[in-house]
Amino acid sequence: MPAVITIRNLRKTYASGFEALKGIDLDIERGEILALLGPNGAGKTTLISVVCGIVNPSDGEVIVDGHHIQRDCREARKRIGLVPQELSTDAFETVLATVKFSRGLFGKPRNDAHVEQVLRDLSLWDKRNSKIMQLSGGMKRRVLIAKALSHEPDVLFLDEPTAGVDVELRHDMWQMVRRLRERGTTIILTTHYIEEAEEMADRIGVINKGELVLVEDKAKLMRKLGKKQLALQLQSPLESIPAALHDLPLELSKDGTTLTYTFDAQSDDTGIAPLLKRLSEQGIDFKDLHSSESSLEDIFVSLVRKSA
Ligand SMILES: Nc1ncnc2c1ncn2[C@@H]1O[C@H](COP(=O)(O)OP(=O)(O)OP(=O)(O)O)[C@@H](O)[C@H]1O
Numbered sequence: 392m393p394a395v396i397t398i399r400n401l402r403k404t405y406a407s408g409f410e411a412l413k414g415i416d417l418d419i420e421r422g423e424i425l426a427l428l429g430p431n432g433a434g435k436t437t438l439i440s441v442v443c444g445i446v447n448p449s450d451g452e453v454i455v456d457g458h459h460i461q462r463d464c465r466e467a468r469k470r471i472g473l474v475p476q477e478l479s480t481d482a483f484e485t486v487l488a489t490v491k492f493s494r495g496l497f498g499k500p501r502n503d504a505h506v507e508q509v510l511r512d513l514s515l516w517d518k519r520n521s522k523i524m525q526l527s528g529g530m531k532r533r534v535l536i537a538k539a540l541s542h543e544p545d546v547l548f549l550d551e552p553t554a555g556v557d558v559e560l561r562h563d564m565w566q567m568v569r570r571l572r573e574r575g576t577t578i579i580l581t582t583h584y585i586e587e588a589e590e591m592a593d594r595i596g597v598i599n600k601g602e603l604v605l606v607e608d609k610a611k612l613m614r615k616l617g618k619k620q621l622a623l624q625l626q627s628p629l630e631s632i633p634a635a636l637h638d639l640p641l642e643l644s645k646d647g648t649t650l651t652y653t654f655d656a657q658s659d660d661t662g663i664a665p666l667l668k669r670l671s672e673q674g675i676d677f678k679d680l681h682s683s684e685s686s687l688e689d690i691f692v693s694l695v696r697k698s699a
Pocket residue numbers: 405406407409411429430431432433434435436437438
């Protein structure tokens with residue numbers, strides 16, 4: 392199935408000369424939840440803003456369901472719902488009026504039943520006649536989501552949906568995102584929280600300093616996380632790994648003093664006992680050993696460091 396959004400060589404240099412996006416290529420699959428992780432200032436909001444047609448790119452292109460975001464902006468934009476980080480809605484409006492108005496902005500005919508359904512799904516129906524300024528922070532966030540869903544978009548962008556919200560609202564938000572996905576909506580969310588990406592996403596993208604440093608299926612990433620490493624400090628440095636051991640997943644450090652063996656932590660048979668026997672057959676002795684396990688956090692940190 393063709394991607395719902397295609398991003399090619401996307402670059403953004405702000406008027407200040409700052410290069411916020413340095414050539415992003417990404418295909419967003421229909422119906423997936425993609426989490427974009429990255430530290431502050433990585434370029435996540437810029438990327439979303441360009442894809443949603445709010446900020447013009449300096450180079451490259453974005454195609455949304457066959458429509459070019461700049462040349463065919465109205466059609467492309469209709470298919471997208473954006474939940475920004477901050478609320479800029481008129482504080483004196485009621486919840487119902489503001490959500491209805493949002494739908495109208497996209498040229499969609501009035502549909503009170505849909506607006507009611509969106510408000511009910513977000514537990515906002517009872518608050519429909521409240522003014523925005525009378526709502527709690529969490530409720531205001533729900534209004535933002537309701538506005539973004541008012542015109543029935545195929546793709547929903549959530550820019551840090553749970554930044555600064557309490558645990559209960561965070562879990563509500565996750566549930567809501569899952570419900571939307573079940574109905575076929577494609578969801579792209581940005582987050583600082585690795586836990587959130589782990590919990591929600593089908594795929595995880597890591598962005599740092601304007602570059603997409605990784606995009607991978609979450610399950611695959613998790614399998615990598617299931618790997619453990621055993622590091623052996625050798626008695627005497629090796630120049631290279633002996634040919635007789637080439638069938639083993641071994642890596643030698645540059646200085647030849649450490650051999651690292653990677654194994655599947657979930658497997659019953661780690662292969663450590665035969666490894667040690669074969670090392671001894673080759674006359675390789677070690678003075679110390681320790682094992683380590685990587686987490687998504689480690690992978691994230693090392694990727695961000697590597698691309699720094
Ligand atoms: N209008 C602008 N003019 C100049 N620089 C900008 C502008 N908007 C953003 N930037 C810079 O571009 C970089 C990327 O910002 P962006 O908001 O996209 O990052 P982010 O990954 O969303 O960060 P955060 O997680 O803090 O929201 C930052 O260094 C920011 O200062």
